[in-house]
Amino acid sequence: MSELFNLQLSDEFVPTLELVKRFIEKEIAPLEEEFHHTPNKDDIWTLSDRQSEIIEGLKAKAREQGLWNFFLPDWNGEGVSNLDYAYLAQEMGKSFIAPEVFNCAAPDTGNMEVLAKYGSPEQQKQWLEPLLAGEIRSAYAMTEPNIASSDAKNISTTAVLENGEWVINGEKFYISGAGDSRCAIMIVMVQTNPDPDAPMYLRQSQILVPMDNPGVEVLGPMHVFGNPDAPHGHMHLKFDNCRVPESNILLGEGRGFEISQGRLGPGRIHHCMRALGQAELALELMIKRGLSREAFGKPLIKLGGNFDLVANSRIEIDSCRLMVLQAAKAMDLLGNKEARIYISAIKAMVPKITGEIIDRAIQMYGGTGVSQWTPLASMYTGNRTLRLADGPDEVHRMVVARAEIQKYS
Amino acid sequence: MSELFNLQLSDEFVPTLELVKRFIEKEIAPLEEEFHHTPNKDDIWTLSDRQSEIIEGLKAKAREQGLWNFFLPDWNGEGVSNLDYAYLAQEMGKSFIAPEVFNCAAPDTGNMEVLAKYGSPEQQKQWLEPLLAGEIRSAYAMTEPNIASSDAKNISTTAVLENGEWVINGEKFYISGAGDSRCAIMIVMVQTNPDPDAPMYLRQSQILVPMDNPGVEVLGPMHVFGNPDAPHGHMHLKFDNCRVPESNILLGEGRGFEISQGRLGPGRIHHCMRALGQAELALELMIKRGLSREAFGKPLIKLGGNFDLVANSRIEIDSCRLMVLQAAKAMDLLGNKEARIYISAIKAMVPKITGEIIDRAIQMYGGTGVSQWTPLASMYTGNRTLRLADGPDEVHRMVVARAEIQKYS
Amino acid sequence: MSELFNLQLSDEFVPTLELVKRFIEKEIAPLEEEFHHTPNKDDIWTLSDRQSEIIEGLKAKAREQGLWNFFLPDWNGEGVSNLDYAYLAQEMGKSFIAPEVFNCAAPDTGNMEVLAKYGSPEQQKQWLEPLLAGEIRSAYAMTEPNIASSDAKNISTTAVLENGEWVINGEKFYISGAGDSRCAIMIVMVQTNPDPDAPMYLRQSQILVPMDNPGVEVLGPMHVFGNPDAPHGHMHLKFDNCRVPESNILLGEGRGFEISQGRLGPGRIHHCMRALGQAELALELMIKRGLSREAFGKPLIKLGGNFDLVANSRIEIDSCRLMVLQAAKAMDLLGNKEARIYISAIKAMVPKITGEIIDRAIQMYGGTGVSQWTPLASMYTGNRTLRLADGPDEVHRMVVARAEIQKYS
């Protein structure tokens, strides 16, 4: 299908892209460092007053300018195509707080999409509306500590219907965003059919669980390379006879896998888009540092194999960008399901390459590259984690390989 | 420039691409093996009668169907854009003789472009017309044995004007196509200004030298991994007081570098396009072999890391394709000169990756993979050579790096 | 020199190696987790009571068994050869606290060697004896924030002799161990000759500065991928008219570079030895995890390319081990200076490969691999830092390349 190769930003979004770039540069960048350096010392899971002031101020300004909720491809006519969104997300990836400022931060984006697509009118009113307004935040509880969760049928958290309520028991971990005190709602993947002989992909359901439900116990934050990543947090949760109304189920019993299929595509591609922005930032930092420091009588950038590293980084970033754009286009043209091979391809490709580029930038900085003085250290660990989140590279390569081999079988 | 991301085949070439694919599959493929296995045993530099019959028959048929001289982007209105040509060239890359069948083989393509762009009417009549008609073949003599020719100012073959004739002296090697007895004309890069203080890029000229000029001595074929690559041949030539009329110069004295700049872009990109076709072929062969052989109770394709190799190959080919298409688009939009960074990027990227994919296919075949029983062995050595031809990878990475660093200097 | 290939542990150390292994396994391992999980919450730079109890208990026991101060190759007849030490250090590398338990932790080892070799009797009495007894700890202040410190002549912290005192001014950062409240003494690399025309390697000196000197200001801890790495700490220090007696200089004015040459060899090789232990641990963890988790009906270890990863890891670890042992042997046979090519070779090789092996283990663990539940996360970031500490890989490759090219020049 030759249209799959038209990866051009649509004309109407050319000015939007410019606005987003300028907003990040003029509005967000000047406040970013202050945001990170004014945490709430008493309660790391709650923004400090200054942090709230910064983020809410930026959100209000962004919303006013219509730079808001870009991610929704087909809801209420406000949305953008995946292709156009890819261009925007790349830019947002250059800042840690930009995604939230434009109300385009994970996992809220995925949750909003799910609610928009599959939520009942009541569910949408209660949770989707405040999410779209940026008033609350949300989490998505899928990964479990005791199983290889890349195989969905391993899900072991159970939900049983008792007296018009779902009773949920089990453990989840790495539940991103569940630490933030603004997180109000969580979508939980559960097993609702215990029969091992039932069709494997009809045994799971997704259920809405408010964070303040007394059956939800926060066992603690999972660290990411030693950091609790507050206030966001990747929490370890226990569901202990956690009860929610029957109506909290999304779409219907046994349709959890179906929902997650629709959800994971965009989530994965958004990660890759933002990763591209990070790679661009890393390359820029690497070159600037290499130009400004000298050793052995030359700027570092001219020493040894550094030219090769710069060239390879540029070539790799451009390759990744085109692949990400094409995956986005495939989602637009073929739908999330048909596009899954494209998405797996970039999920296996982009974070790996991005990580190598950040690694090179660190090497150019020396010790400073792993310190709190540059964003590289958190880019490095964050990006490393991305190779595991939403399916490890290995599983995505398997998806791509199977499809390829299938052509000749 | 957002148009740089529209990499779609133009509508009018959709049927042409189909015709080319089908022609290769139906007309060329059935004769390809016979062509390679009926060489002229008495004179390896001349096609055997059967080879002539095959190639001329195919050429006539292709020309009849209008599948001819695609490469010329802007000559006589017959040409195609670089982008559209990229799609065609990929397909031609899957067959060793297809490029010649469609009169799109190197180095004739480059020579025809140069003659079309810079040749005088007389030069065009004498040499361009028979080339466009596929009646003769040609060579391009640039590389020299005793210098690092990636640095153009190293050119040491000289031409001196004496009595209305250029007198050429020096050695050239790896002159591809100069072995073929049908090769009638050669464009030779010479130094015409011996003054070392003259502007470095105005000291070279390009001169037309008929192959049968008595001053041209063929010292012998350069081997490529042990093969003379007959009848094409990569000849080692000596110019010994070789005399040609003053009018044989192209464009004018001192403009040799300018011509080569215009020429090398398309040459490099055509190589990369065909390499992509080879990579696709290698992946196909690898999978088919992996499905058809068993060891340890399983088809080879399911053993060890083979799934990863298939996935990585698919991802890499798709990345290379998009990069090549974008470089072609850049040539269409920006011109050869402005597009040179894009071209260097793919020249440094594509043959390297293609080589790795062919390597994987060989590994799946075992000994057969290096034998005469599959095309993989000659794909492997041919592709390896491509990392040196038209500038080694190192020089192309330097071009990309410089441009990138320039942004911040 | 054929003896360079005898890498066998000396017979007398065969039982010692066994004792060390057993001590780590029986005495240290059971307490390691508790040590890490009982920090001092009020003052992260001071061990908690429980931590002190654990570490001092273990140190006493180790010392009693003669497992103490192995590192000193030639001091007081207590020491071991570098080769024998390499075998011991590998084992210590499998535990974070083992090096300290055996009084073999960096940077104390290097400082003790320097004091043993170059210290005056007074300096040895005051600082070396308590260090050898494990009563105090120490730091080594070389790296500076504002220069590329891999080029020693860039050192900008100055020391000027005034009235029988050195007056030191400047900044240092990443001063490892300077956070620990037990750190009592620091060796500081300074420039003592401001004349840019003086011989470049005679302009630096090393001076002893007690941590409690009022001219030493701790600006704060440098983070390592977000962690302050307490209580060890990698401090950012300011010397503000810091005054110490003239006699605090080591060896003599202008001999700082000479001292650091002697010091860096062992320091680098110790890092590599311990890194090997970490790589072995990572491979063990990877396999155990791969055997214990299932997905798609098989243990993870049997999926995809995991066999290849295990094989490559084993091959790479064994290669690194032999190279490290040979570098140690070279130090024993040739001396630190002549052995520097060997040392640079392993410094450029080992942490890079070790990092890749830890990366593979993380990938096998999924999210748990980056969490606080396994040692992999801190192994990963610690090892990444090693590629910068004591000279970045780039500089070490340059050393190896120069020596190699020299052979033919």
Place this chain on the structure above:
Amino acid sequence: MSELFNLQLSDEFVPTLELVKRFIEKEIAPLEEEFHHTPNKDDIWTLSDRQSEIIEGLKAKAREQGLWNFFLPDWNGEGVSNLDYAYLAQEMGKSFIAPEVFNCAAPDTGNMEVLAKYGSPEQQKQWLEPLLAGEIRSAYAMTEPNIASSDAKNISTTAVLENGEWVINGEKFYISGAGDSRCAIMIVMVQTNPDPDAPMYLRQSQILVPMDNPGVEVLGPMHVFGNPDAPHGHMHLKFDNCRVPESNILLGEGRGFEISQGRLGPGRIHHCMRALGQAELALELMIKRGLSREAFGKPLIKLGGNFDLVANSRIEIDSCRLMVLQAAKAMDLLGNKEARIYISAIKAMVPKITGEIIDRAIQMYGGTGVSQWTPLASMYTGNRTLRLADGPDEVHRMVVARAEIQKYS
């Protein structure tokens, strides 16, 4: 076992190693080019008179000096340990004809070992003696065209006992050395027990077949990257009711697998040893070329990432050498069977790395690197083939991985 780390050349072989080095340098090197450039034009499978003169002259001289048949570790007290042989083989690897000059060329070495170990006195008299004397040459026929021969139980060439004769039917290919007109004898791996339920490793036998047996049909030479590799040749053979006396079986019916296990170890390790010599040669050529050519105002060796390539090559060669030496030591200490993990490790490691180093040298040479003007082109293709010969890398990695995982199962 700590002795496994003593990789020192034994004292008695120190002078031998020097003699071998000097013999190659003084006697062989001056004739090597002439040998390669005076082939027999009438019959490529027979040495020309000049070639015979050169090789037989060198052999006589070598034998006279006692530099002969080094490879046999335990035959007649003439042999050397595998470790000492490793040092010698490295040197021989730097010349294409040196192995034959010292009567240490494959596959004769393996065949002689087998005959020495398993041959009957008659077999030894008839075939081993002339082989040890360098009077005839031999081949080993194992690989088959229609199966994945890395799985020994796939062997499909059959031998049936009829009237006191083995009647052999089937096809073999890549039978190295079988092209040479001096090749007199061949050891053929056959299936002698057709029962699929019989123990899998007791169904094969090895049988001596003289090359001039009328049942042996040479279908033609297998090419290696386009070359017939004459006069050695890698022949494609057909056994068409080929009859040999019952007594031609080696060791006994059903013991073919046992014999091949004993044989393959040394064969593989010899390949790796020689590959090391080739890698050293490639690095030397790369540096010399890089020092002698200039571009952009500098010797090539100083451009771009070339220093890194030199450093990495040196580090990798030294790593490979230590690993090869340790594998040889393991064979000496543990026997071929127990040492197989070590051997698989180097077989998966060394040719891959050696290939990369040769590749870098080619890149430094430009076109000349793939031509007949340097040995690099045939080193490149020969080394590539080594990654398939005697088991592809994949199978050797599997062996290493299994043994490693076994430790924890």
